Amino acid sequence: MEKKARxxxxxxxxGIRDLFxxxxxPLGYQVFTAIDGLEGVEMVKKESFDIVFLDVHMPRMxxxxxxxxxxxxxxxxxxxxxxxxxxxxxxxxxEAKKLGxxxxxxxxxxxDEILKIIEEITGRESE
Amino acid sequence: MGxxxxxxxxxxxxxxxxxxxxxxxxxxxxxxxxTPYTVTPSQMKRIIDEEVFPKLKNFIKEAGALETIGxxxxxxxxxGEVVSIxxxxxxxxxxxxxxxxNITSNDKLQIKAxxxxxxxxxxxxxxxxxxxxEPNVILNIAGGPVKDGDNKITGAxxxxxxxxxxxxLETEIDNVYEKLERTNNELKTAQNxxxxxEKMAAIGQLAGGVAxxxxxxxxxxxxxxxxxxxxLLESDANCMPxxxxxxxxxxxxxxxxxxxxxxxxxxxxxxxxxxxxxxxGALSLVETKxxxxxxxxxxxxxxxxxxxxANSNQIQQVIINLCNNAIDAILESASDGQITITTKCHDGFxxxxxxxxxxxxxxxxRKHLFEPFFTTKEVGKGTGLGLSLVYEIVQKHKGTIExxxxxxxxxxxxxxxxxxxxxxxxxxxxxxxxxxxxxTxxxxxxxxx
Ligand SMILES: Nc1ncnc2c1ncn2[C@@H]1O[C@H](COP(=O)(O)OP(=O)(O)O)[C@@H](O)[C@H]1O
Ligand SMILES: [Mg+2]
Numbered sequence: 001m002e003k004k005a006r007x008x009x010x011x012x013x014x015g016i017r018d019l020f021x022x023x024x025x026p027l028g029y030q031v032f033t034a035i036d037g038l039e040g041v042e043m044v045k046k047e048s049f050d051i052v053f054l055d056v057h058m059p060r061m062x063x064x065x066x067x068x069x070x071x072x073x074x075x076x077x078x079x080x081x082x083x084x085x086x087x088x089x090x091x092x093x094x095e096a097k098k099l100g101x102x103x104x105x106x107x108x109x110x111x112d113e114i115l116k117i118i119e120e121i122t123g124r125e126s127e
Numbered sequence: 128m129g130x131x132x133x134x135x136x137x138x139x140x141x142x143x144x145x146x147x148x149x150x151x152x153x154x155x156x157x158x159x160x161x162t163p164y165t166v167t168p169s170q171m172k173r174i175i176d177e178e179v180f181p182k183l184k185n186f187i188k189e190a191g192a193l194e195t196i197g198x199x200x201x202x203x204x205x206x207g208e209v210v211s212i213x214x215x216x217x218x219x220x221x222x223x224x225x226x227x228x229n230i231t232s233n234d235k236l237q238i239k240a241x242x243x244x245x246x247x248x249x250x251x252x253x254x255x256x257x258x259x260x261e262p263n264v265i266l267n268i269a270g271g272p273v274k275d276g277d278n279k280i281t282g283a284x285x286x287x288x289x290x291x292x293x294x295x296l297e298t299e300i301d302n303v304y305e306k307l308e309r310t311n312n313e314l315k316t317a318q319n320x321x322x323x324x325e326k327m328a329a330i331g332q333l334a335g336g337v338a339x340x341x342x343x344x345x346x347x348x349x350x351x352x353x354x355x356x357x358x359l360l361e362s363d364a365n366c367m368p369x370x371x372x373x374x375x376x377x378x379x380x381x382x383x384x385x386x387x388x389x390x391x392x393x394x395x396x397x398x399x400x401x402x403x404x405x406x407x408g409a410l411s412l413v414e415t416k417x418x419x420x421x422x423x424x425x426x427x428x429x430x431x432x433x434x435x436x437a438n439s440n441q442i443q444q445v446i447i448n449l450c451n452n453a454i455d456a457i458l459e460s461a462s463d464g465q466i467t468i469t470t471k472c473h474d475g476f477x478x479x480x481x482x483x484x485x486x487x488x489x490x491x492x493r494k495h496l497f498e499p500f501f502t503t504k505e506v507g508k509g510t511g512l513g514l515s516l517v518y519e520i521v522q523k524h525k526g527t528i529e530x531x532x533x534x535x536x537x538x539x540x541x542x543x544x545x546x547x548x549x550x551x552x553x554x555x556x557x558x559x560x561x562x563x564x565x566x567t568x569x570x571x572x573x574x575x576x
Contacts, residue, residue, distance in 0.1 A: 013343050013347070015343065015344065015346075015347030016343065016346060016347060016350075018347075019346070019347055019350040019351055019354070022351065022354055023350065023354045026358075057339065084338075084339045084342040084343050084346070085338060085339050085342070106342075107342040107343060107345070107346035108342055108345040108346035108348075108349045108350070108376065108379075108380045109346060109350075110349065110353060111350055111353045111354055111357075112353075
């Protein structure tokens with residue numbers, strides 16, 4: 001069986017981190033978690049991940065700042081911004097994409113959407 | 128308003144006392160510390176009663192013209208024959224001084240019956256009012272018996288007072304009252320509109336503030352329930368409870384989303400836009416949903432629309448909400464249907480209408496249509512925020528929204544109402560709807576500056 005992707009979930013909400021583990025580990029993904037931007041950045045420095053999910057509002061270091069640092073460290077790192085405020089005019093989304101985010105998804109997201117994005121990114125990479 | 132009242136009162140009094148009318152009224156106003164601009168109808172009434180009339184009477188008395196203000200008496204004997212009659216009375220009812228007043232041949236004063244009750248029925252006092260056409264006067268008449276030392280009725284005496292002037296002043300004041308009331312109502316409506324807007328803004332702010340906090344827990348609840356539901360077999364006993372958790376979480380998600388749309392309306396800016404383009408963009412979002420349900424979308428666009436200063440995003444919200452409601456209404460009517468979206472340029476405004484062939488809107492629903500949280504849809508399906516949002520946005524664009532609807536049962540239940548009056552305002556006036564097919568049409572009019 002092929003080696004399943006390594007996913008880093010950076011979110012200060014325990015419920016969200018647990019959810020990702022619960023959802024993805026049985027599907028064979030390796031799920032790592034960090035409780036804020038700073039910890040997330042530290043982990044990216046040490047290890048490589050196939051996808052990083054980044055919450056926006058977090059203590060110590062927010063998502064967008066963490067995104068900037070991560071992109072400096074690993075310019076090709078796929079990062080998905082996982083926001084809890086909606087963004088009708090897609091201003092935030094555009095900003096995030098300018099900073100190199102793969103896409104933005106909004107809480108509460110349906111799990112099919114999460115799975116679709118993961119498959120999209122990992123599938124794209126294996127091609 | 129005050130000044131109109133002031134002028135009309137003076138002109139009425141001037142009929143009797145041309146030189147003094149203004150002075151009399153001014154004196155009254157001064158005594159109460161009022162001005163022609165501030166005086167209210169009820170204050171004016173009081174001034175007339177307590178200041179103007181007493182002085183007017185004195186003035187007339189002193190001027191030796193008692194006859195003009197019209198007071199006088201008629202004395203009858205116990206057989207009901209006139210014993211004496213003041214010339215003032217004759218003059219009031221249009222008789223020359225030398226003419227004889229005889230109630231059997233001329234009962235302009237309608238005095239026969241009251242006289243009878245005084246002379247023959249022991250009535251102590253009769254008071255009545257009579258208005259005469261020729262000449263045009265209103266009289267207050269009071270009568271009673273004349274008795275001798277043995278308390279035996281020997282005749283009757285009737286006093287007459289000309290009420291014409293007072294009456295016309297009263298009518299005048301009533302008119303002003305009416306006007307005042309109307310203005311007052313208009314003011315109230317405007318106030319309601321403002322309140323409604325404030326309510327929306329408050330809801331929006333609140334939602335914006337808590338949305339972030341709420342979205343996280345909903346994401347967790349929704350996520351876990353979806354993962355678990357996916358892993359269970361249909362036959363599993365936990366399937367139903369988990370589906371319920373998922374469904375309710377989705378419901379919260381929708382509510383938060385709708386609320387958030389409010390918080391957004393207060394911020395966005397206006398710029399010149401092509402309405403057709405904005406609306407078309409909104410329709411592409413609705414189209415899939417409609418197609419899936421076999422509902423046709425018909426675009427009936429005026430291709431010569433001038434640009435209009437508006438918020439494109441908000442206009443799209445209006446269209447999406449109206450179309451979503453139309454889809455729901457068509458599904459409810461349980462037949463295939465269509466939605467027609469029309470734009471049209473008129474003199475000074477652009478009209479956008481969304482009409483459907485759906486179930487129509489019953490009267491009791493119509494009253495609450497634009498109220499936040501009012502919905503007739505089943506729990507979880509409707510949030511009742513769609514139309515209040517639409518209303519809010521139309522207000523922001525200084526436009527109006529009207530609704531015409533026709534129920535399938537009969538033409539008498541159709542109506543037309545507008546947002547000029549308020550949601551839930553009982554004064555909404557309704558006209559017959561148009562067309563013979565049941566359905567609903569929302570018409571939005573946006574001014575071109
Ligand atoms: N096109 C329509 N036809 C019939 N009824 C309508 C239509 N549009 C709105 N309504 C009525 O107005 C109510 C309020 O609408 P809305 O504010 O959009 O809230 P919601 O759609 O969430 O119920 C609806 O529940 C429905 O009863
Ligand atoms: Mg609706």
